[in-house]
Amino acid sequence: MTVRTRTALVAAGVVLVALVAAALGLVWLVSDHLVAADRSASSLRADDVLALATSGDLPSTLSFPGDENGATQVLDADGVVVAATGNIEGDVPISSLRPADGSSSSEITIVKSLDDGQRYVIVARTSLTTGTVSDPVTVLAATSLEPTEETVAALARALLVGLPFLVLVVGLTTRFLVGRALRPVAAITSEVSDITDRGLGRRVPEPGTADEIDELAVTMNRMLARLESASARQRRFVADASHELRSPLASARAALEVAALHPGSRESLVAAIEDALIDHDRLDQLARDLLALAKLDGQRLLLSVTDFDVSRLASSLVARRSEGSIDVDVQVARVRTSEHVVTQVLTNLLDNAARFRASSSALRVATSGSMLLLRVDDDGPGIEVADRLRVFEPFTRLDEARSADEGTGLGLAIVAELVAAVGGNVVIEDSPLGGAAVIVSVPI
Numbered sequence: 001m002t003v004r005t006r007t008a009l010v011a012a013g014v015v016l017v018a019l020v021a022a023a024l025g026l027v028w029l030v031s032d033h034l035v036a037a038d039r040s041a042s043s044l045r046a047d048d049v050l051a052l053a054t055s056g057d058l059p060s061t062l063s064f065p066g067d068e069n070g071a072t073q074v075l076d077a078d079g080v081v082v083a084a085t086g087n088i089e090g091d092v093p094i095s096s097l098r099p100a101d102g103s104s105s106s107e108i109t110i111v112k113s114l115d116d117g118q119r120y121v122i123v124a125r126t127s128l129t130t131g132t133v134s135d136p137v138t139v140l141a142a143t144s145l146e147p148t149e150e151t152v153a154a155l156a157r158a159l160l161v162g163l164p165f166l167v168l169v170v171g172l173t174t175r176f177l178v179g180r181a182l183r184p185v186a187a188i189t190s191e192v193s194d195i196t197d198r199g200l201g202r203r204v205p206e207p208g209t210a211d212e213i214d215e216l217a218v219t220m221n222r223m224l225a226r227l228e229s230a231s232a233r234q235r236r237f238v239a240d241a242s243h244e245l246r247s248p249l250a251s252a253r254a255a256l257e258v259a260a261l262h263p264g265s266r267e268s269l270v271a272a273i274e275d276a277l278i279d280h281d282r283l284d285q286l287a288r289d290l291l292a293l294a295k296l297d298g299q300r301l302l303l304s305v306t307d308f309d310v311s312r313l314a315s316s317l318v319a320r321r322s323e324g325s326i327d328v329d330v331q332v333a334r335v336r337t338s339e340h341v342v343t344q345v346l347t348n349l350l351d352n353a354a355r356f357r358a359s360s361s362a363l364r365v366a367t368s369g370s371m372l373l374l375r376v377d378d379d380g381p382g383i384e385v386a387d388r389l390r391v392f393e394p395f396t397r398l399d400e401a402r403s404a405d406e407g408t409g410l411g412l413a414i415v416a417e418l419v420a421a422v423g424g425n426v427v428i429e430d431s432p433l434g435g436a437a438v439i440v441s442v443p444i
Contacts (some may be wrong), residue, residue, distance in 0.1 A: 003182060004174075007174060011170060012174070016163070038145060042070070042106070043123045045143075046124070046141040049072055053137050061085070061089060070085075094112075095142075102126070103126065104123060106122060119145045121143050121145055126139075181213070184217065192204060200231055304338065310332060311332070314365050328363050329362070337442055338422060342372070345440055346363070358379045358380055360433065362433065364377075367444065373440070374439070375438070380435035383436045388427075393413060423443050426439070
């Protein structure tokens, strides 16, 4: 069942319930008012008859306009009929109501004397009188409810016919309007169903109505833009990774093939094997960096936060390095953050500085507010301002001078992904040493 059909059924159901309740209330209200009007007419007639009885002008046969829709009797203190309208003349009392002197009462019942099967509203009034009848007298005035019941029945029939028609109109109108409102959704669905991984540049139509559907289209287009960007990055990453993997493989294969074709001395075979092992080490490092980057890409890490001695950590990492001439300045002792992040970031930054420095590098560790600052400087060729964002992309090498070593081109990309995953930041500036300064901010 479609959304517009369900919406139409819900709207029709709600309207039906509301209209049925309103119709029942209307029928009851109209019936109550008409019965009250008939009761009032009977009361007026009883008052008129009591007035005649009080003045001593009460005839034995009563006659009033509208007698065909009612009947009137006058009873003496013994309950004997002393006067009546012609339609019940000579009959027994039409009601057993006998209110106290000076008061009145009423009931709705069928008058057997009239033998018409209709219901009547009967008002009884009792009062002391003087004249030709004994004191006190009771007047019974009855008014037929047939016109009232016919009016209420006609109203009920009209509502019974009109309500279903009105509910049908509401349902059809709702279905039509919802269908028009959801027309942009159908266009979005049609467009999205045709989009494949080869056509992520396509976009869904935006109705421009500034409503929820327009917001859905805008959000969908933003999602498609992100998917297109991610797909492009993935294809570029795969192509770059394939290229990087082929280079050491080709180099190792060439060394081994030459050794196989020209065995020569034992020393030449050992040299070929050592060259192949060097290429194997490059492949191993590249595979580990690719795995690390794949785990970090686009995910927010849930890393354990511990209190550790960052000064001891920095000293330990520097002591294990072989390049020497690293100036270390740690201005903070213990911090509470992810030791894993700090360790890997410092390791990659020191590796990067070691590749490109001329003779020296420096490590600074400090705090600023709620951030731990990690800064590594080198005296190498530096990084131009235009390239300071590009170097964080995988496999980026700026020139031959910076790519002549055996780096994988993934170190700074891993740093950027790792720092972003924990809500930190990384920037590159000019270093006082003459090269580049990489500054990382990690939340404490």
